[in-house]
Amino acid sequence: MSNRYELNKNLAQMLKGGVIMDVTTPEQAKIAESSGACAVMALERIPADIRAAGGVSRMSDPKIIKKIQAAVSIPVMAKCRIGHFVEAQILQALDIDYIDESEVLTPADNVNHIDKTKFKVPFVCGARNLGEALRRIAEGASMIRSKGEAGTGDIVQAVSHMRAINSDINRIAAMREDELFAESKNMQVPYELLEYVHKNKKLPVVNFSAGGVATPADAALMVHLGAQGVFVGSGIFKSKNPEKRATAIVKSVTNYDDPDMIARLSEDLGEAMVGINQQEIKILMAERGQ
Amino acid sequence: MIRIGVLALQGAFLEHQAILKHLGAETFQIRKPKDLERKIDGLVLPGGESTAICKLLIDLDMMNQIKSKIQDGLPVFGTCAGLIILAKRVKNKSVPGLETMDIECVRNAYGRQLGSFRATSQFEKFGKIPMVFIRAPYITWAGRGVEILAEVDGKIVAARQKNQLVTAFHPELTDNPTVHRYFLEKMVKK
Numbered sequence A: 001m002s003n004r005y006e007l008n009k010n011l012a013q014m015l016k017g018g019v020i021m022d023v024t025t026p027e028q029a030k031i032a033e034s035s036g037a038c039a040v041m042a043l044e045r046i047p048a049d050i051r052a053a054g055g056v057s058r059m060s061d062p063k064i065i066k067k068i069q070a071a072v073s074i075p076v077m078a079k080c081r082i083g084h085f086v087e088a089q090i091l092q093a094l095d096i097d098y099i100d101e102s103e104v105l106t107p108a109d110n111v112n113h114i115d116k117t118k119f120k121v122p123f124v125c126g127a128r129n130l131g132e133a134l135r136r137i138a139e140g141a142s143m144i145r146s147k148g149e150a151g152t153g154d155i156v157q158a159v160s161h162m163r164a165i166n167s168d169i170n171r172i173a174a175m176r177e178d179e180l181f182a183e184s185k186n187m188q189v190p191y192e193l194l195e196y197v198h199k200n201k202k203l204p205v206v207n208f209s210a211g212g213v214a215t216p217a218d219a220a221l222m223v224h225l226g227a228q229g230v231f232v233g234s235g236i237f238k239s240k241n242p243e244k245r246a247t248a249i250v251k252s253v254t255n256y257d258d259p260d261m262i263a264r265l266s267e268d269l270g271e272a273m274v275g276i277n278q279q280e281i282k283i284l285m286a287e288r289g290q
Numbered sequence B: 001m002i003r004i005g006v007l008a009l010q011g012a013f014l015e016h017q018a019i020l021k022h023l024g025a026e027t028f029q030i031r032k033p034k035d036l037e038r039k040i041d042g043l044v045l046p047g048g049e050s051t052a053i054c055k056l057l058i059d060l061d062m063m064n065q066i067k068s069k070i071q072d073g074l075p076v077f078g079t080c081a082g083l084i085i086l087a088k089r090v091k092n093k094s095v096p097g098l099e100t101m102d103i104e105c106v107r108n109a110y111g112r113q114l115g116s117f118r119a120t121s122q123f124e125k126f127g128k129i130p131m132v133f134i135r136a137p138y139i140t141w142a143g144r145g146v147e148i149l150a151e152v153d154g155k156i157v158a159a160r161q162k163n164q165l166v167t168a169f170h171p172e173l174t175d176n177p178t179v180h181r182y183f184l185e186k187m188v189k190k
Helices: A003-015 A026-034 A047-053 A062-071 A085-093 A130-138 A156-174 A177-187 A191-200 A216-224 A242-254 A259-265 B013-022 B033-037 B050-059 B063-071 B081-086 B178-188
Strands: A019-023 A039-042 A076-081 A098-102 A123-127 A143-146 A206-208 A230-232 B003-007 B026-030 B042-045 B076-079 B087-091 B101-106 B117-122 B128-133 B138-142 B147-152 B155-161 B164-167
Touching: A003 A143, A003 A206, A003 B117, A019 A026, A019 A242, A026 A039, A026 A062, A026 A242, A026 B050, A039 A062, A062 A076, A076 A085, A085 A098, A123 A130, A130 A143, A130 A156, A130 A177, A130 A191, A143 A156, A156 A191, A156 A216, A177 A191, A216 A230, A216 A242, A216 A259, A230 A242, A242 A259, A242 B050, B003 B013, B013 B026, B013 B042, B013 B178, B026 B033, B033 B063, B042 B063, B042 B081, B042 B178, B050 B063, B050 B081, B076 B081, B076 B178, B081 B087, B081 B101, B081 B164, B087 B138, B101 B155, B101 B164, B117 B147, B128 B147, B164 B178
Parallel strands: A019 A039, A019 A230, A039 A076, A076 A098, A098 A123, A123 A143, A143 A206, B003 B026, B003 B042, B042 B076, B076 B164, B087 B101
Antiparallel strands: B101 B138, B117 B128, B138 B155, B147 B155, B155 B164
């Protein structure tokens, strides 16, 4: 693999144990940074509002991204539509730290994802299972996140996706080596990546959780289930007291194994985002890009 | 056996633990004040986001305790964010750190992720080693008593002041154990 790809995987390693927060303004970005976020995702609208607005959702206005880059010193990520390599080229031209090729935006291509090996900047992509994760890695993603169901404040999908990825990994690790050839065909993933999972019992890149995290307990739950860090989208700036909630989520990721501390952190946070049940929503974003 | 505490608030702390274990040291994670009560021969401050780590050090009430341990002579090794946290002066800093080492550094000195790079350079007298720089800082000033251990393109990227060792790069992201061995053998073992 190229030097650049290694460096991009390395940046994801530095983000581990951290919380990446969705922000829409420089002010929110500053709040995120001072609350202990390890990176921010610069967006025009957070997922809950994308859901409410409906219509086609695209890459953010570069002006917003630039303002957020100027406001903070931590890494700045931004989303492009699945398969929209020109949006990705624009983000690279903006010197973005990480591109999220995201199902939260309306897909631009129903068949192909972006050939991420053609880019110098790193990509993170969503996955619901090991097959999706390894296909994205084969295309050049240097970080994976569970898809969850963004903008709902409902953790159930993030939990199923993280459990699915890990149980797939365990299943592959338990296989006989001579079964991997057929399994790579079955899962539609490159043999080499499957062999890596078999030998190392983990993904070859960092794996975060995303989609539906709303409370410190949600964040700690995902770390227990194997997430190496957490994306929080609508959960923070759709709540009553963003700063307090952001700080509490950061601390509960670090001390996910300390229920006494998480109990204290969960006290008096004000109202959480209202949330929508997965059954109440019309668009399942997680089904985009498989 | 040597016991190294690795600050595990955020960042790449597992990578440090793996390489230290490979060199025969025992390691444990430090996540809250209680973890500082354990027997400790040396401390590692890993790479990650320095603002996030400093904020957690303050909120979790560990900044002063760690600072006084370092001032009392506890050997400490900081990589990247760890360097920033130990530096007395930091350009464009937003959250105060430990500020125990007489150096000045610039954060994100090579720019954003597109500026991240790999290099090979001399480390003290131990030969050339691979160095991985991720949104890295470099040292712009070193006070009296600070020994410069490595430079890349004329910039100071590794230094030592008595019990404090810092690198702007990430030796824990390579297979080369030179810097960790230096820390264990020249600074922790007495």
